[in-house]
Amino acid sequence: xxxxxxxxxxxxxxxxxxxxxxxxxxxxxxxxxxxxxxxxxxxxxxxxxxxxxxxxxxxxxxxxxxxxxxxxxxxxxxxxxxxxxxxxxxxxxxxxxxxxxxxxxxxxxxxxxxxxxxxxxxxxxxxxxxxxxxxxxxxxxxxxxxxxxxxxxxxxxxxxxxxxxxxxxxxxxxxxxxxxxxxxxxxxxxxxxxxxxxxxxxxxxxxxxxxxxxxxxxxxxxxxxxxxxxxxxxxxxxxxxxxxxxxxxxxxxxxxxxxxxxxxxxxxxxxxxxxxxxxxxxxxxxxxxxxxxxxxxxxxxxxxxxxxxxxxxxxxxxxxxxxxxxxxxxxxxxxxxxx
Numbered sequence: 001x002x003x004x005x006x007x008x009x010x011x012x013x014x015x016x017x018x019x020x021x022x023x024x025x026x027x028x029x030x031x032x033x034x035x036x037x038x039x040x041x042x043x044x045x046x047x048x049x050x051x052x053x054x055x056x057x058x059x060x061x062x063x064x065x066x067x068x069x070x071x072x073x074x075x076x077x078x079x080x081x082x083x084x085x086x087x088x089x090x091x092x093x094x095x096x097x098x099x100x101x102x103x104x105x106x107x108x109x110x111x112x113x114x115x116x117x118x119x120x121x122x123x124x125x126x127x128x129x130x131x132x133x134x135x136x137x138x139x140x141x142x143x144x145x146x147x148x149x150x151x152x153x154x155x156x157x158x159x160x161x162x163x164x165x166x167x168x169x170x171x172x173x174x175x176x177x178x179x180x181x182x183x184x185x186x187x188x189x190x191x192x193x194x195x196x197x198x199x200x201x202x203x204x205x206x207x208x209x210x211x212x213x214x215x216x217x218x219x220x221x222x223x224x225x226x227x228x229x230x231x232x233x234x235x236x237x238x239x240x241x242x243x244x245x246x247x248x249x250x251x252x253x254x255x256x257x258x259x260x261x262x263x264x265x266x267x268x269x270x271x272x273x274x275x276x277x278x279x280x281x282x283x284x285x286x287x288x289x290x291x292x293x294x295x296x297x298x299x300x301x302x303x304x305x306x307x308x309x310x311x312x313x314x315x316x317x318x319x320x321x322x323x324x325x326x327x328x329x330x331x332x333x334x335x336x337x338x339x
Contacts, residue, residue: 040335041083043282044305044313048087050075051304051312052108052229052288054170055082056119056145062292063145064302064314065091065109065121073106074123076146082294082302082316082339091147092123096138098155099125107135108229108288111145112171114179114204121149122169122181122205127159135165135186139206158183158208164190171205172198172232174263179205182215182230194218196230196243198264213264215241222246222254222273229255232263233291235299235321239263242274242301244287251277253285255303257326270325275303280332283315291319294339301328 049069056063062082066075072090079085092109095101107124114120121140126133136159140149158166158181165186172180181201187194195217200209218227224246231242239260246252255275258267275286284306294300299319304312318329318336329336 039338041316041338042333042335043315043317044307045083045316046077046085046314048313049311050077050314052168053290053302053304053314054108054110055290055292055302056111056113057292058113058145060295061145063088063111065111066304066314067107067109067288068104069311071103073103074109074121074149078146080295082292082300085314088146091142092121092140092149092151093147094150095125096140096151096153098128098136098153099138100128108168110170111149112205113145117143118204119143119145119149120171120205121151122157122171123151124167124169125156127156127161127165133165133189134159134161135167135189137166137169137183141206160185163187164192168229170230170232171201175234177203179203180232180263181205181208182232184226184228184230188226194226194228196227196241198230198232215265216243216258216267216269218245220245220256220269220271222252222256222276224252229288231290235326236324237261238324239267240326241267242289242291244289245273248285248287251285251306253277253287255287255289259324274326274328275301278330281330282333283330285312286315288312296339298339300339 051067054065062079064077074092076088076091077085105126110122119142136156139157140151142149160166163185168184170182182198196215197212199212227245229244233240242257244255254273256273258269260267286305289303301319320327
């Protein structure tokens with residue numbers, strides 16, 4: 001055998017050994033890396049009667065409050081993700097002396113925290129003196145967002161007896177730190193015009209200041225004969241006044257909004273409601289809305305809707321902003337991405 005031929009054989013043999021060694025020690029992973037999927041949720045997020053929701057964020061925990069039900073004057077629940085809720089129970093176990101004491105007459109709570117360790121609740125109750133159905137707004141306070149809240153005031157906080165009463169309170173703090181209270185005069189119960197109002201209050205929310213300002217009234221066909229449940233939100237330099245309207249107890253109930261450059265208006269209404277009955281999405285008579293920033297800074301709207309058993313369940317939807325207008329991220333009954 002020639003030397004060059006032998007050399008070729010040796011080289012070829014060494015090459016085969018090297019290739020064999022590489023093949024035995026390196027196994028290529030030809031599988032595809034799975035793409036992680038985002039967790040989702042379906043509505044309703046609280047499968048019990050929980051009308052007129054109000055939501056407060058304290059640290060990483062959310063507290064939701066609602067109209068009377070489930071043997072509670074004011075209901076409450078707690079969550080860390082806006083989707084999974086633990087029921088707290090009755091956070092207003094005793095009503096003030098000025099209010100009707102029978103169960104079922106406490107409504108539409110609003111809870112805020114003017115300072116660390118201080119929590120204030122506005123609520124609606126019926127005035128007991130000369131009982132004629134007039135509803136008024138009361139105040140209760142607590143050192144714990146889970147209550148109990150105590151109302152020791154001898155008189156209501158707001159009660160427009162000459163305008164049918166006052167209901168549906170909410171609180172708003174502007175960028176300059178000034179706090180405001182919003183509400184509705186209950187005129188539709190007594191033959192008066194219905195308006196949404198706003199008024200300055202002290203930093204702790206306990207004392208009214210100045211005079212009330214009218215913001216808007218009924219002038220859209222879908223609103224029926226009333227507007228109520230005001231919720232004020234500041235976004236990108238504008239004020240968005242969300243509100244509910246029409247008959248709360250059937251499918252006509254809906255929620256709309258109006259926009260202004262200044263907190264006292266004038267407010268320009270959207271032509272159509274933002275939230276309305278949507279059978280494809282399983283939503284009937286939505287309203288009583290509140291807005292909150294989610295765990296990852298997105299904007300979310302919570303509201304109630306009627307269930308077949310006659311209760312009002314708690315719903316959640318992403319609230320997006322397109323060209324300066326709020327839009328809902330609801331897509332029928334399909335699951336939604338977690339907040």
